[in-house]
Amino acid sequence: MTDLKTDILLIGDCIEVLRSLPDKSVDMVFADPPYNLQLGGDLLRPDNSKVDAVDDEWDKFSSFAAYDAFCREWLTECRRVLNDEGSIWVIGSYHNVFRLGAAIQDLGYWVLNDIIWRKSNPMPNFKGTRFTNAHETLIWAAKSREQKRYTFNYDALKAFNEDTQMRSDWTFALCTGEERIKGEDGKKAHPTQKPEALLHRVLLAATRPGDVVLDPFFGTGTTGAAAKRLGRRWIGIERDPDYAKVAEKRIKAVRPAAPEDLMVMGSKKAEPKVAFGALVEAGLLSPGDVLYCPKGEREARVRADGSLVSGALSGSIHKLGALLENAPACNGWTYWRFRTDNGLRSIDALRAEVRAGMQ
Amino acid sequence: MTDLKTDILLIGDCIEVLRSLPDKSVDMVFADPPYNLQLGGDLLRPDNSKVDAVDDEWDKFSSFAAYDAFCREWLTECRRVLNDEGSIWVIGSYHNVFRLGAAIQDLGYWVLNDIIWRKSNPMPNFKGTRFTNAHETLIWAAKSREQKRYTFNYDALKAFNEDTQMRSDWTFALCTGEERIKGEDGKKAHPTQKPEALLHRVLLAATRPGDVVLDPFFGTGTTGAAAKRLGRRWIGIERDPDYAKVAEKRIKAVRPAAPEDLMVMGSKKAEPKVAFGALVEAGLLSPGDVLYCPKGEREARVRADGSLVSGALSGSIHKLGALLENAPACNGWTYWRFRTDNGLRSIDALRAEVRAGMQ
DNA sequence: GGCAGAGATGAATCAATTA
DNA sequence: GTAATTGATTCATCTCTGC
Secondary structure, three states: OOOOOOOEEEEOOHHHHHHOOOOOOEEEEEEOOOOOOOOOOOOEOOOOOEOOOOOOHHHOOOOHHHHHHHHHHHHHHHHHHEEEEEEEEEEEOOOOHHHHHHHHHHOOOEEEEEEEEEEOOOOOOOOOOOOEOOEEEEEEEEOOOOOOOOOOOHHHHHHHOOOOOOEOEEEEOOOOHHHOOEOOOOOEOOOOOOOHHHHHHHHHHHOOOOOEEEEOOOOOOHHHHHHHHOOOEEEEEEOOHHHHHHHHHHHHOOOOOOHHHHOOOOOHHHOOOOOHHHHHHOOOOOOOOEEEOOOOOOEEEEOOOOOEEEOOEEEOHHHHHHHHHOOOOOOHHHHOEEEEOOEEEEHHHHHHHHHHHHO | OOOOOOOEEEEOOHHHHHHOOOOOOEEEEEEOOOOOOOOOOOOEOOOOOEOOOOOOHHHOOOOHHHHHHHHHHHHHHHHHHEEEEEEEEEEEOOOOHHHHHHHHHHOOOEEEEEEEEEEOOOOOOOOOOOOEOOEEEEEEEEOOOOOOOOOOOHHHHHHHOOOOOOEOEEEEOOOOHHHOOEOOOOOEOOOOOOOHHHHHHHHHHHOOOOOEEEEOOOOOOHHHHHHHHOOOEEEEEEOOHHHHHHHHHHHHOOOOOOHHHHOOOOOOOOOOOOOOHHHHHOOOOOOOOEEEOOOOOOEEEEOOOOOEEEOOEEEOHHHHHHHHHOOOOOOHHHHOEEEEOOEEEEHHHHHHHHHHHHO
């Protein structure tokens, strides 16, 4: 795994190339497969200009069954290539996302969320025959129901979202203007280029710096560009050499962020563990000291081994808190207070002192 | 078809009852099937209270295959029962919506849109392990790709949406408070009651007054209540007699809107535009409610799509205000009042409420 | 009566590590 | 493998209680 080549664009059929990659070698997959749009004839705007639709050969499949078979193949290979803490992201619209989602479930993946990309500037429905199709859907899935660990930077996203949990609906503008890559003829280089902001959020949410991100439908390389910018490694697969060329050039021009700028809000789960007894060892608390519950009406005495005793009851800070509150569980660190000259203070503050001293 | 019994709740297994209905006898189907949630053990909130989860037997299936088989059966019957200009609406979450969507496509239906119900007040993810699951998905489909005619009140929806095309993402609050039906024990009568505003919009979009709406998973009858209110006929199928009893009582209490209030905007050119449909949708105003001008000597009635009518005149809140005042323009939001126990109050206050609820 | 604060609750696939 | 231990974790809204 250490000799896996990354930051590389592999040109070829996505299933064939996927087969050449080793088992459990990547941390995340982002896939933006053909949507199998099944368009009818040309569509004209009210001013009679023609809508530049996705009518490329790579988006044509003979039937739902053919599309399903194709998707199940690449999804199977992606599952093999993902390591056991990895996850996959797939994007689609109502044309294909139900096929994708059902395949993902059938292959043993476990869906974690579906995410809505709300487009702030969608193309209107010119004929007035349906609702403006103003969103696309992403599916985020782990490798299996049994997989308990997957990267999710919960606290980073919460901070991003003004200290409220990030929701399953995200709003971004379409990829237009400067960001939209044009060919020499001034026309868009790829019909379905995704906004880099979307990939930025996906990578921020579900990878860590240095992780390897695989994109089996690389196109003009939005995933690679966002990965490089965010200090993630990437592997792209693309069949069309023209798209690949655009992607290579684009990614080359990306300047990665400085490592210190890649720091995100850390999870408390990841912080070093401190035993309550260490506070006694460090002399921050002494055997015999009295701790109080938040409202102050219950108390307990600290014993030399870091256990607490209150009347006939005793146990760890957590266990005794739960017992006294008659609750199924209790976080003793946030529950217990100790007396200071300025009133009661949480023992969690003492833990922070110990942690600071550990660095 | 003329002797089809409507405004009726049929108690029994949904597939068996569906089989008893004649071909091509209904204009729309709205289906809120079991989601097959596959929950694990209990979930505790941070305050150690238990989440009241959907753990009913009716939501349990032995496998995806069993769930698929069930859905394909009722979806097949629904397609048979729909007339040739009919359409179907199905609601689900990421647990089941991919199965539903794939089945809908496989059975020959033609997807017209997928619609996102963005919840303004979703339940958080208490453990911080995923994104807040803040939406559900509706699928709207015609009977076949070849079907060219289906009811879609484009202009009414556009009027509803402040003269902009209605998009595929809709924001509504959960069904709580007064609207949420409680049993004698004070607990919710049904675990998954949908907000009536959601049904209001669906029915307004895809049916006409007098149309027959079939709901094969009637539950506590939100579809029937919204249908009756909007002057649509309904047929409900529900297996559980207890739910059925609640539904019957609920629908009996609904007062239908007067037929003249169910008029919606016709062709774009023929009628002026409207702008405040969300208030009607939210139940802050009802079709038939009377609005007054600042001095109180002029009045107008609210229609289901948010347009106003006053004598021979009708139009948006802005246009009708201008007409009645013989002014070149008028801000309807500050012009119109509605009656409260404490006298007249500006509709702009209601807009503020809707806005607050949507953030 | 009005307002502040506490409590309840909604379709939820909801922990990780050590013994 | 299972069992016990540690300890991390919530948003918007509506109802109820108390002053």
